[in-house]
Amino acid sequence: MLNQAQVLQALENVYDPELHQSIVDLNMVRNIAIEPEGSISLDIALTVEGCPLHQKITDDVNQALRKNPNVRDVAVNLSVMNEQERKIAFQKAFEHAQKSQRKAQSQKPNVAGPSSGRKAPFIGPLPGQEAALGMMSDANKTVVIGIASGKGGVGKSTVTANLAVALKEQGARVGVIDMDIYGFSQGRMFGAKEKARVNEREQIIPWHVHGIELVSMSMFVEEGQAIVWRGPMLGKMMQQFFTDVAWPELDYLLVDLPPGTGDVALDVAQKIRKAKLVLVTTPQEVATHVAHRAGDVAVRAQQEIIGVIENMSYVVCPHGESMYIFGSGGGKTLAGLFKVPLLGQIPLETTVREGGDEGSPVVISEPLSLSSRAFMEIAERIKQQIEKEAAG
Ligand SMILES: Nc1ncnc2c1ncn2[C@@H]1O[C@H](COP(=O)(O)OP(=O)(O)OP(=O)(O)O)[C@@H](O)[C@H]1O
Ligand SMILES: [Mg+2]
Structure with missing residues (x-):
């Protein structure tokens, strides 16, 4: 059966659909309880109340954990972050976005032109x-x-x-x-x-x-x-x-x-x-x-x-x-x-x-x-x- 660290690892690739960052990194995953017979229950603290995408997060968590054959049952309890926690989560998401932006710029990525629908090479600015x-x-x-x-x-x-x-x-x-x-x-x-x-x-x-x-x-x-x-x-x-x-x-x-x-x-x-x-x-x-x-x-x-x-x-x-x-x-x-x-x-x-x-x-x-x-x-x-x- 999974332990706590493995549960977190399995959830690394579940992203908050609005903040585009891992729910683990955003500290949204809490109170993980693992039963020996294969039931996992955990809390997910949403950034805002009534977050319209909570169903997606719940589904993604389920999907990520059920990949492990020993997991029989997953219970996701949704809660909402307090002001301070939310501030930290937004700050993290912000820093993450900045970091990936810098990384993307240094790697000179391919960016598809919406008209063509294909990857266009990044050539650099015109004079x-x-x-x-x-x-x-x-x-x-x-x-x-x-x-x-x-x-x-x-x-x-x-x-x-x-x-x-x-x-x-x-x-x-x-x-x-x-x-x-x-x-x-x-x-x-x-x-x-x-x-x-x-x-x-x-x-x-x-x-x-x-x-x-x-x-x-x-x-x-x-x-x-x-x-x-x-x-x-x-x-x-x-x-x-x-x-x-x-x-x-x-x-x-x-x-x-x-x-x-x-x-x-x-x-x-x-x-x-x-x-x-x-x-x-x-x-x-x-x-x-x-x-x-x-x-x-x-x-x-x-x-x-x-x-x-x-x-x-x-x-x-x-x-x-x-x-x-x-x-x-x-x-x-x-x-x-x-x-x-x-x-x-x-x-x-x-x-x-x-x-x-x-x-x-x-x-x-x-x-x-x-x-x-x-x-x-x-x-x-x-x-x-x-x-x-x-x-x-
Ligand atoms: N000061 C005004 N006097 C008269 N009509 C106005 C005025 N401001 C906006 N309108 C009209 O109100 C309607 C809504 O305006 P607009 O489309 O700019 O709003 P919006 O906030 O961008 O809407 P949406 O949320 O749908 O994007 C339009 O028909 C616009 O012409
Ligand atoms: Mg408008």
Whole structure:
């Protein structure tokens, strides 16, 4: 029969599906009890309550242990880590990701181009693109900002597109990654339809639209087409958006994150240590509450939150007064919770939606609208904040 050390060894290759690291290394395996007749029971401490992938971990543990013919029965009891344990687990996952990234870079790996589906040799940067290929390195000067919310439909993609254009209007060189692999929308928002093209080095050539460099899944699939990738494939695609794109030199790279508090934002945080985060919320309490969880993930991953944007804050009536139809104060509350600035409030305006639907962000289509001015002010605030940080 197995002993404790052998049980741990058998579980070495069971990975936490969100943190992509061994559950043993993450100290998730506890209280192993082995009965002589072949029953094993153990506790698995999940990083977060209600972790949606707990069934996968349970199945993988079962599978790993039952490989041994002497194991007759496996009982997995799930529990949840406390704050301190979780912090340590996230830190470990983070360090692990950094280590494998450094290892991968030193080995000059083969990275498959998503268009070709085959392994493309890693040749190295084109002249002038060293900085871009090093997007994932700490030394790269591009400021990477994820736009997150937790709750869906609060306007992350709208904010990403308009913030990108507003930063560009202020003289910055800006790129956008539509990291919402399943629910991509940036192609539509920017009016970009062309399918992906790659250069001679098999790097994706970003769309150049409204002065912005943009990559999105819609370069590869039709809108409405289901994408059924899971874990590793998804992670690989995300990585390729950073490393296998012929990015020119950029001052800002905005990353439109999918809704949810989970693993994509964490993955970005792990891949790009310096990535910062902007939280988008609507004024309602519920959206703020969910955004808070998104922010919590960032804090745990030691990611800097640079501020909160409140979207759909108010409607301006024909007589000029503002109506706070969704309530008020959500953005301010959220900013207060994380002790970060409320970067701005964007009104609910038809022109914002129309701009997004017609492929021309409102900052371009209606530059004098209230929302455009709000976006310009937010961009200026972010720029000032980042420049101040860089100087001091
Ligand atoms: N300030 C605004 N005024 C009017 N309409 C808006 C505003 N902000 C966003 N919208 C509209 O609300 C809808 C949802 O916005 P958007 O797609 O940007 O949200 P999202 O958070 O990215 O959604 P998802 O979670 O699905 O990715 C879109 O139709 C968009 O045009
Ligand atoms: Mg979106």
